[in-house]
Amino acid sequence: MPNPQLNADGELQHLLSIEGLPRDIIVKILDTAESFAGVTERDIKKVPLLRGKSVFNLFFEGSTRTRTTFEIAAKRLSADVINLNVAASSTSKGESLLDTVANLSAMQADIFVVRHGSSGAPYLVARHVKPHEHVINAGDGRHAHPTQGLLDLFTIRHYKKEFGGLSVAIVGDVLHSRVARSLIHGLTTLGVPEVRVIGPQTLIPAGAAALGVRVFHSMREGLKGADVVVMLRLQNERMSGALLPSAQEFNKHYGLSAEKLALAKPDAIVMHPGPMNRGVEIDSSVADGPHSVILPQVTFGISVRMAVMSMIVGGG
Amino acid sequence: MAALPDADKLCEKLARELKAVVKPSTAMVGIHTGGAWVAERLHAALALMFPLGLLDPAFYRDDYAKQGLAKDPKRSKIPFEVEGKDLLLVDDVLHTGRTVRAAMNELFDYGRPATIALVVLAERDGRQLPVCAQHCGAKVDVPAGMRLRLKRGADGRLSLELERA
Numbered sequence: 001m002p003n004p005q006l007n008a009d010g011e012l013q014h015l016l017s018i019e020g021l022p023r024d025i026i027v028k029i030l031d032t033a034e035s036f037a038g039v040t041e042r043d044i045k046k047v048p049l050l051r052g053k054s055v056f057n058l059f060f061e062g063s064t065r066t067r068t069t070f071e072i073a074a075k076r077l078s079a080d081v082i083n084l085n086v087a088a089s090s091t092s093k094g095e096s097l098l099d100t101v102a103n104l105s106a107m108q109a110d111i112f113v114v115r116h117g118s119s120g121a122p123y124l125v126a127r128h129v130k131p132h133e134h135v136i137n138a139g140d141g142r143h144a145h146p147t148q149g150l151l152d153l154f155t156i157r158h159y160k161k162e163f164g165g166l167s168v169a170i171v172g173d174v175l176h177s178r179v180a181r182s183l184i185h186g187l188t189t190l191g192v193p194e195v196r197v198i199g200p201q202t203l204i205p206a207g208a209a210a211l212g213v214r215v216f217h218s219m220r221e222g223l224k225g226a227d228v229v230v231m232l233r234l235q236n237e238r239m240s241g242a243l244l245p246s247a248q249e250f251n252k253h254y255g256l257s258a259e260k261l262a263l264a265k266p267d268a269i270v271m272h273p274g275p276m277n278r279g280v281e282i283d284s285s286v287a288d289g290p291h292s293v294i295l296p297q298v299t300f301g302i303s304v305r306m307a308v309m310s311m312i313v314g315g316g
Numbered sequence: 317m318a319a320l321p322d323a324d325k326l327c328e329k330l331a332r333e334l335k336a337v338v339k340p341s342t343a344m345v346g347i348h349t350g351g352a353w354v355a356e357r358l359h360a361a362l363a364l365m366f367p368l369g370l371l372d373p374a375f376y377r378d379d380y381a382k383q384g385l386a387k388d389p390k391r392s393k394i395p396f397e398v399e400g401k402d403l404l405l406v407d408d409v410l411h412t413g414r415t416v417r418a419a420m421n422e423l424f425d426y427g428r429p430a431t432i433a434l435v436v437l438a439e440r441d442g443r444q445l446p447v448c449a450q451h452c453g454a455k456v457d458v459p460a461g462m463r464l465r466l467k468r469g470a471d472g473r474l475s476l477e478l479e480r481a
Contacts, residue, residue, distance in 0.1 A: 011384070031388065035372065038391040044425040047375035049385075310375075314384030 149182030
């Protein structure tokens, strides 16, 4: 089956998932993002690349950071951005996803940025758009969040320079996390020799080991010697049933405190995709401490999204 | 066909020519990649006060809609205030003039220079925009279907070469 993300020339047409993306395309996204980082440091943070193009932010699920950074990225490329508050509009009147997209297409859209609670929704949209229209997955169900995964990779490369030789620990609610899934695929594609996931049995997916990761249920063992610690948000809204005794209990065993972080390498970096639950998965002393690169992640997210948009429209 | 001029000698010639025009407000910007090599030479020879700026105008090109993003866009770095400077904009080969237009558009997003003068190692025919070089190393005749390119060897020596377009 052809890769739905690539066109006939093997260039990026849509960004739906890091899984299945060739290594050289991931590296090109990171390199292009690096040159856009130069643009975001100037007084005039704008280039004319996507002048006259329209970007529709289609968020069927709430988000502030991701939607805002997509909007800033598009605006810095000189595109016009239209934010649709989908929950409050047509869908609540019964319109289907594809009808919504067809109507926006009739308004001359060029890029759809889609977030949806159902896994696979952006794939469905990508199958039905016109050849000059492009789809970016901004998070679908528990499946994937590729731009977050890419900005995590960008952050790791920024601070650690190389991927070979790294040990990366992903901690917490891996089961419900599309961020973790996307990052794991990216790390293994780029040749990170040791990817670990740490969490209670109930929050680690059954097939985790098949993704090429080492599974730990103890922070003490899992954090030992790690170069990068990625904390995941405890996703209360995605949890049904009794997977956890309580948030306090979770914090005691799997929350990142300064004392647990001391088990990692002295120059380890701490990442978090946000929004953080302080005192649950991460203590304030760590979130605001010297190892934290959580706010730089947000800044890097803008140049990574600029790179993705310019590559899918211009052929990358 | 006449032999191509020696690129290292052209750099020396340009450096001598530019010495006469350098002012305290002069700063230099090289265009990636070939123009940056030439600019490194000239910048060192002229001992300018301001550090060398490097520009990759990939995000300002007018052929993006047709050809997409350049293969490997580099990060632009202008480590001085552009406002009010007398800029020497350096490229290797002046051909259509489109790179120079894109570079000037990008420069103005950093500030308003007092003047910009174009410095090129070599120029050929084929201008598509009203662009001309104020300082030019040599004029080179390029046969149809060929392209003039600057190469840099492992020893750092520069050379002009013809290759198929």
